[in-house]
Amino acid sequence: MTIATPATNQLIPDHPVGPETAEIARVEDVPPAGHGALRCDVNGTPIGLYRVADEIRAWRNVCPHEAAPVCRGPVTGTRLQSAVYEYTYGRDREVLRCPWHGWEFDLATGDHLAEGSGAKLRSHPIHVQDGRIYDASNRGLMHKRDLVVAEVDRVGHVLVLDLSAADGGSLPAWSPGAHIELALPSGRVRHYSLCGNPREKYRYRIAVLAEAGGRGGSRELHEIATRGACLRMKALRNRFPLRYAPHYLFIAGGIGITAILPMITMVARRGGSYQAVYIGRDQAGMPFGSELAAVPAVTMIGTSVAGRPEIAALVADLPAHTAIYCCGPESLTSAVRAAVAATSRDLPVHTERFTSTPVSNSSESDRPFEVTLARTGRTLQVPADDTLLNTLRRHGIARDSSCEQGWCGSCETTVVSGTPIHRDSILDADEHDDAGTMMICTSRATGTVVLDA
Missing domain, CATH: 3.10.20.30 (Beta-grasp domain)
Incomplete structure (x- = not known):
């Protein structure tokens, strides 16, 4: 892969994008807002990286009109004169003008700024972490590792494993919400949320529920999990990242606590405002229950004794700007979304589930x-x-x-x-x-x- 400086267009060799790495650039290499793009070529796809407010945006270097290299254009703004007061307003440093045909695009959304136009720029998926920008079109390729089981613990039907690198080295950094993709000896590939400490550089922790009606992956891992057993990590991904909010409501159902636990730990360590609800069948057998029971902001509910909680009551009277994070079965995540929608409040809901959402098959979707x-x-x-x-x-x-x-x-x-x-x-x-x-x-x-x- 090469990176081109926006001023000279000189190609400068950088970290190659291959099967073991997908780093595109460093955040510090992206020009300031309003100063154009850092133009890159990622596996044959030309893109431009822009600073838009406090974020990095990636757009493919192809104008919808005549396929011109749009990312060579200047970044300006739409400045409009007020008809009432003596000032101008508009979008400063967030408008890209195609140098070939003059089309203007909103760098935040990609929309073509023309009345009635449905044209827009094509985005390129990226992941920003630890000051580096990664290609996310094939997520996780940069994180293949051979792992060994370092510690084994069992809590009821849940297997807790500490994993370390087979070569004894450090493991790729991760953030709350991340999961790893493991290749099992049988060839099965399964995904497990990281539930340990993101600050720990040499160990990952996962928890695996034994599923009697599953497809065999969890049962296999329960059978082979002994100290020294070898596993192959194919990918490290984060589809459930924790975003900043003034207040959080965390809701975990069953083994969904694995994704939520690092979030609770991080917010608590930073002194953030939060409340958490952990729902399971039997409170005594809930994974990580002993450490969470001592946390005042965490409410543990065993449904075999207390019954199912009223989800509407959990989301009622939340402080303004609360972000809700929920991980668990489809029935729980759907109930949380429905309860929030019923409040008519603008509360962001972030969910992760471990089963697919039922999809109605229309005649259109079933066509060849x-x-x-x-x-x-x-x-x-x-x-x-x-x-x-x-x-x-x-x-x-x-x-x-x-x-x-x-x-x-x-x-x-x-x-x-x-x-x-x-x-x-x-x-x-x-x-x-x-x-x-x-x-x-x-x-x-x-x-x-x-x-x-």
Whole structure:
């Protein structure tokens, strides 16, 4: 990979993007707001990195009009004169003008600033962590590691494992909400939330519930988990990041505490304002219950004795600007979203679930469609009764996958062009509208979709 300086366009070698790293640039390399883009080429995709307010935005270097390299254009602003008072207003340092045709785009949203236009810039997924910017179009490729089981503990039906690097070195940094993708000896790939201390550089902690009705992954891990056992980490991802808020409400259901626990720990360590509710069947057997029971801000509810909590009561009378984080079964996350919607308050709700969201199959989504693989030019037909992932496999094209239900993110693939019909539980509405990626295990398309594969 190379990075081009916006002033000279001179190509300067930087960290290569390959199977073991997907770093694009350092945050400090991105020019100040209003001073143009840091233009990069990531695996053949030209992009521009911009500072917009306090965030880094990545846009593909292709103008919707005539496919011109839009990121070479100047960044200005829309300055409007007030008709009432003697001042100007508008969007300063957040408007990109295409140098070829003069089209202007909002750098915050990508929208074309023309009345009635539906054109917009195409975003490129990135992940910013520890002052570095990573390519997130194939998340986690930079974090493959061989791990060994360092410690084993069992709490009821839950297996708690401490994992360390096989070579004794430090492990990739992570933040609350992150999970790792493990390849088991059988070849199964499973995802587990990191529930230890993000400050610990040499160990990861995961907790695995033995699922009698599962697909065998948790049972296998319970059977092989002994000190010294070897596992392969294929990826480290964070689809559930903790964002700053003046106050938090954390809600965990069952093994969902694994994603929530590091969030509680971090907010408490920083002296932040929060309250947490931990729901399980039997309070005595709830993982990490002994350490959480001593925390005044945490309420533990054992449903076998106390019954199910009234979700509406949990979200009532929350302070303004509260952010709600919920992890657990679909029934819990859906109930939380419904309860918040019923309050008519603008409270952000962030959820993570361990099962897919039921999707109604319309005749449109079940129609056959075409997929073209951009790297080879090969075109395949996806039948109405099969998935895109299976179609690729039948033709000898290997793609990563795990859950095959649209909720883990392993099979996320970049969309070059076309209109996906999203049927996953990962991407939010804005990401669906952007159509930059799709989960090929469940999602389909209308007409022809071109994938970066």
